[in-house]
Amino acid sequence: MPRGPHAAASRADDQAPGDPLSDPALYFNRELSQLDFNFRVLAQAQDEAVPLLERLRYLCISCTNLDEFFEIRAATVRHAQDFGMPGAPDGLAPSTVLRRIHERAASLVEAQYRCWNELLRPALNDAGVRILGREKWNARQKRWLRTYFRDEIMPVLSPLGLDPAHPFPKILNKSLNIVVVLKGKDAFGRSGHLAIVRAPRSLPRIIQLPERVSGGEHDFVFLSSVLSEFVDELFPGMRVKGAYQFRVTRNSELIVDEEEVENLALALRDELIGRGYLRAMRLEIAADCPRPIVRTLLENFELPENAVYRIDGAVNLNRVIQVYDLVQRPDLKFPPFQPRQLPGSDAMFELLSERDVLLHHPFDAFTPVLELIRQAAEDPNVLAIKQTLYRTGKDSAIVEHLVQAARNGKDVTVVVELRARFDEEANLGLADRLQEAGVQVVYGVVGYKTHAKMLLIVRREGRRLCRYVHLGTGNYHSGTARAYTDLGLLTSDPQIGEDVHQIFQQLSGLAPLIRLHHLLQSPFTLHPGLLERIAREAQHARDGRPARIIAKMNALNEPQVIRALYAASQAGVRIDLIVRGACTLRPGVEGISDNIRVVSIVGRFLEHHRVYWFTNDGQQELYCASADWLERNLLHRVETCFPVLDAALAGRVREEALNNYLADNLNAWELQADGAYRKLAPADDAMPHSAQSWLLAKLCG
Incomplete structure (x- = not known):
């Protein structure tokens, strides 16, 4: 598969001899780290403080996750073993990784069934919910x-x-x-x-x-x-x-x-026929x-x-x-909640012409995004709508609005990612439906999944054309917007609109490399942009200036980024990483990563937003993104990373999505230098704090 423009240099640099920060002992294995995440999910099923049917749900999630792990991650390692592909930065041969996967998975399966047989099934029976065995x-x-x-x-x-x-x-x-x-x-x-x-x-x-x-x-x-x-x-x-x-x-x-x-859609249809028998x-x-x-x-x-x-x-x-x-x-079950509604969402263009809007899902309703597309479909002044779709869910209101927009004479372009894992068949059907309605459907770029979350609306206002944009960390999926934590930015900022316009031009045409005002983009500027900003913090620390990095993501394994973080830690930069799943960085190594702390939050909602914050000697920069710090996201996908330019909104993101999570002492697990995760608990003099509960009370209470 083609690699990103920086991948060759990255791969060569990863193997650079003599670099002490490339020592395999400084890296955990990505697959084993991902597998361990399911023990943290299972711990929720074992927690008596969690409502009983929610505990059942966590057990099932851990089982489903393990299925997908074998379908994708273990299968990838098996492929690497069969074809003699090089090992990862941790230095483990694929055969060794496979053996450890089976050992660790066996422990997980034993724990899952012990939880079911000894805890949940009896407790459900006592509560009047009986799953009856033959006996x-x-x-x-x-x-x-x-x-x-x-x-x-x-x-x-x-x-x-x-x-x-x-x-x-x-x-x-x-x-x-x-x-x-x-x-x-x-x-x-x-x-x-x-x-x-x-x-x-x-x-x-x-x-x-x-x-x-x-x-x-x-x-x-x-x-x-x-x-x-x-x-x-x-x-x-x-x-x-x-x-x-x-x-x-x-x-x-x-x-x-x-x-x-010649035709990616036809090729995928052929592959899907045999998927169940690989x-x-x-x-x-x-x-x-x-x-x-x-x-x-x-x-x-x-x-x-x-x-x-x-x-x-x-x-x-x-x-x-x-x-x-x-x-x-x-x-x-968990008590129901009502997401906060956005005042003025019945007139989205007027609202966004006055100010930017930040949405923090699921605590903020997804309705404003749906309303923006619906209003655009019906507004005679709207000329064009462009959107990326990765996962949408069944009977998507967004798709209905896009179809209506095309029928109303708007120029509608949708970038549908056919290769969204396990949604390929649904997305093939989605692409057919959109095309039948007159929507121009683009399948992205050969060799690069389009994982960016972008919406662009072009509207005539007097003598000028104005652009309205939505950028998000999560999919355009109303269901996951109720279950995943994500951030979305709605703005009419002209330069951000121009950036998004250029990226869409690049995706739908054969555009050259583009220069953006504010956005960072994979596979071009996001990876070097991160390395540059991490190195900048390290230099600030060496010069005695304030230097700190806080980042939240789903997973981390990109070797160059990890080495840059190690170097920043050695320079004295305090680094806090909130990584939900796999993390191959080893924190707490004396002289290397003793300034790096890694925590994972597992709670009622699936942690999904990606946020990067750099103190930058007082000139703070805060970005939200569709990308994790994984090699695939930074080098092999089309991703967007966007700044929150409004100071008040940036302050909200830092308070709600970063500081709030770093203060969690009820649902947080801290990664230790030996690879184990330790469940945090409130100190004797500390107040209990759950990041998600705090957000529910603050935004939905």
Whole structure:
């Protein structure tokens, strides 16, 4: 895949011999660090101070995250091992990383099921929300479930006996399956041995029992339990000696050689067809499955011994998240909140012509962004709308407004990122719909995902054209705007508008390298711009001037940025990093990073905003961005990093998104020099402080 214009120099510099700041001992492994994040998520499920159904949700999130980790991160390491690719700055060979991944993941899986079996399931039962195992079914429940199996499940099953005429079937990624051990002969006189029962995706994985049958309002069973209990009905005349659920997780990273295809959309459609059957990465199977059957499955999926995970419960535990939505028990969930509404949002152009607006989601409503696009679609003075779309969600109001704008004669251009992971199919459909409505759809730049979050509206006002802009740290997705912390800037600043206009020109055409007034842009100016600003703080410190850096992001692994931070720490710059997930920087190393502190916040909302603040000898600079400090974001994607020029709004960002989080002593985990995360707690003389709770009280109270 093509690299950013600075990537070659970066890669060569990463291998520079003799640089003490390149010592592999100074770097954690990115994959192992990412995996450890899920232990912090799981800790929320184990915390009795968290409402019970929210604890269930955290457990399911940790399970879903682990699925995605194997689909993408572990698969990437496996690819590196197979093709002899060089190791990361931590110096670990891909084979070593894979072995450690399986060891660490096994510990995580054990902790997940211990949390489910020993904590959450009993607590839910006590609260009147019962997920009933087969051993708990009474006669009436079992009769109803048998009828349900015969009427609703059995008609869509196609059991497959394994013999020379029926080889092992293709098993879809993350699908629920039962391997059945049989004895006896079928109607054709064939001796049974093994059969596979695949559960179609159309079947619900959680089945709610009617209250008239069960006596409880919230009684549920896993589909896997029903299949295992009644599987004998699929093999009349034969004896079922055992039935064992299993699930395989496969590589889900789509590989499209964009320089070799004529139509990226068609190529992606072809790739999506086979995505569910790519290389296997992990096998989950019932804990009591006999060893010979496990060996057969491992051979079929071409997996090593350490890739099997014996499960004490349902292999698809993350599907219990359906219970969260089905059970309407406010007493078991976080208290609802109403996002703060923006006064004057019924006249967005008038409002933005007077002042910039900062939105801090989910505490501020996403409505002003929707209103701006809706009003632009209907305003006869609006001539053009340009927008990037990475993830939008189903039935997006934004898409409806863009379609209406095109029908109303506006010139509408949308940059749709087809390669947004796991949203490829949805985005292909989105692109088709927009094109059918007359929207000009652009797929971005070959080799670079367009991850920037930009909206540009061109409006005629008297004799001049004015530009209105929205720039954000998160996606144009109303759902995530209620669940993720993000920042958005709405402005009519002419120079920012010109910058955004030029970036759109660059994305839709074949524009040359551009010079921007205020924005930093990957893959061109953001990476060197960060290095320059970090080095500037280091020089201020060496000269005895005030120097400090605070940055908040989702992940950090770019080696040059890390080395620059180490050098700044050595110069005396105090550096606070709020990194939610993977962090390969090692803090607290004497003489290297003892001025660097790294914390991770895990709370009610997913921490997602990216904010960079530099004290700059009193001439403070504050930026928000779509980019993490990852190699992919800084060198291989189209990203935007924008300053908050209004001093009052910049002060708000620093107070709400930086200082507030650094003061958190309830949901914060501090990264130690040995790679472990330590959960913080209020000191004896300190007030308890939760950053997210403080924002809810301040902005939504």
